[in-house]
Amino acid sequence: QVQLVESGGGLVQAGGSLRLSCAASGRTFSTYAMAWFRQAPGKEREFTAAISPSGGLTLYADSVKGRFTISRDNAKNTVYLQMNSLKPEDTAVYYCAARSIYLSRRSYEYNYWGQGTQVTVSS
DSSP: OOEEEEEOOEEEETTOOEEEEEEEESTTGGGEEEEEEEEOTTSOOEEEEEEOTTSOOEEEOTTTTTTEEEEEEGGGTEEEEEEOSOOGGGOEEEEEEEEESOOOSOGGGOOEEOOOEEEEEEO
């Protein structure tokens, strides 16, 4: 079983950067695909980025491609989301999620979720 805790959110101005971290508990972290989703108030949960167990494959939403980078450090049981060139439209609660082996863009296919961390981008 996996437990996830996000950190690193905050308030930044447009054009700035943040790095989110997701710390995972569990001996099988290296077998899990990891993902970041985000949800703005009153909006549907939105896929943001995902990474395969070894880090060899990544997926990004079109809205963040070229600006965000997902990475992982299996020795530290941690996944990261480096967010550059932030826009007000990126404002949301960002959630870390995990599932066994396979990448997915569908939130309901992920078994484990963190509590979320708030990212606010001002104009």
